[in-house]
Amino acid sequence: MLAFAVRRIAVSLPILLISTFIVFMLASLSGNPLSPLLTRNPPPPPETIALEAERLRLDHPLLERYWMWLTGLFRGDFGPSVQSNLNIGSEVAGRFMVTIRLIAVAMILALVLAVVIGVISAVKQYSKTDYTATFLGFLFLAMPAFWLAILLKQAGIDFNNAVDEQVVYTIGDASVPLPEGFGAQVADIAGHMILPTISLALISYAAWSRYQRSAMLEVMNSDYVRLARAKGLSRRRVMVKHALRNALIPLTTVTALDLASIISGAVLTEAVFQWRGMGDLLLNAIHSDDVYVVMAWLLVTATVVIVFNLLADLLYAVLDPRIRYA
């Protein structure tokens, strides 16, 4: 198992390396980070522009800039940002914590929803419940993440107005400054999390519940489930202990593969609810051609995706004892 994990990581590294190279080239060639300075009126003195270009390493050739960035990483240096006082490393660390709590809770919520709804649909195949669940699944698949988020935001405002109290927060990831006391802080953060988490979870669950349904149906028609029923085990016990366990296997892979699209969904959700997370960081960086911030974003999200795919593969072996990684 350990050898497998090490091998997998070793294979992922070159891919990560090449994809950072591609994105670095695209980001560096597609815009000029000096353009706000150049278009400023009155124009700044040429020395200022030259200094800024030097600080952003623009006086070096492109390939050399990539090499400087890559070697800098080993010293914990993420490169210079367009904002001269911004330390990319510590900025990313802070924002990562904001985004990860959104994604983690939303994924857990989405998984629970997907498994429950998928299993119920499969067990009650062709019933009204099944058709309703299927239709809702397709509906959420067709719904733009930002549209649903705006809708939920409005529902939150209406709810607050109805109870005449600020129960859910619709803007920001936490109050500034945070209230005193641990309990109050937890309550504050939870109040900010409710709506973004629900909207991200609803967008993500739909495809998974479809997978769960078809996996469950497949398992329910298999011989060993029929055997378990024939032995006289109760229907509930067969479904939970025998069928569900095996039907969970496909979902783990799908979940890991979908993580990248959830990160995209989180960018949109953060934009709607004005969170200062990784998504906000990325959007600002793209707007200001801030190459090194884009690179830091890519590095963090790509690493998360790789680690997650690895975890899914390992979990696979836990769920299905027939799979052995030598």
Add this chain to the structure above:
Amino acid sequence: MPEPVAPETPVAAPETGPGTRAPDREFTIAERSQFQLVLRRFMQHRLAVGSLVVLVLLVLLAYVGGALWKYDFGQFTPDKSDAPSLDHPFGTDAAGKDQFAQVLRGTQISLQIAVLVALFSTVVGTVWGAVAGYFGGVVDTILMRVSDLVLTLPLLAVAAMLAHNFGGSWWLISVVIAGLYWAYVSRVARGVVLSLREKEFIEAAKALGASDARIIFRHLVPNALGSIIVNATVLVALAILLETSLSYLGFGVRPPDTSLGILVSEAQTALTTRPWLFYFPGLFIILIALTINFIGDGLRDALDPQQTKVRA
């Protein structure tokens, strides 16, 4: 065996009509009957047929309706922030623009992007995957590593980055999106070709001295097209959602042109005061993506009747 096939030809011929392409004689009969089989199965999928009808109506509404409608999408009318009425079915915004005209324009943009993404990513992805699968070996490894690489790029981030500096017009956005989506198609195409290339008819073609190009484009690609089209429909729905997301974030289509994403983005603060500005563009996005998904589902069942046993 010409005898059993011959009586079917007069029945089959009028069905397809004169407008269709005229391939080699020996293929016409087989292709048509298979097409009819798929068509019949598709017609039994009520939701898919309904979706197709709705989508065709949407296309007509967007283009014919958009051309005939009395207001242009960029035109300012004297009515500002009007609720939906007979004069303005979807109301007007604060500047007096007719929302119905704007939504129709946004729908046109979304549909155009969908078609371009579908064409571009399907053609490139199919050729890429078919060549990789057919030749195998080093060619396969190189081509597939390239498409793996494209698959690992974070879609939204790269699309936003490219669209931010090069984008603005609908066709550039489509090229950016297609440039990231073709890799999915190439995987599907390769998978199908890998199983097809071992079949006898390929061996026969080889024995008859057909060139590699002829085998790929005349025998492998047409047979793989079913699975590819099904996957393309899903991608098209995703492409529309990606485009509206980009436009919502300000990286997609830019004013003075408009798109459904821009309309939602502009309306998000007006949700309580002028809800019609928010709901109509959103509903159109959902309607387009939903119908395409249902059509894809119907095609999947029609092309692969085996699968219905499991997924119903």
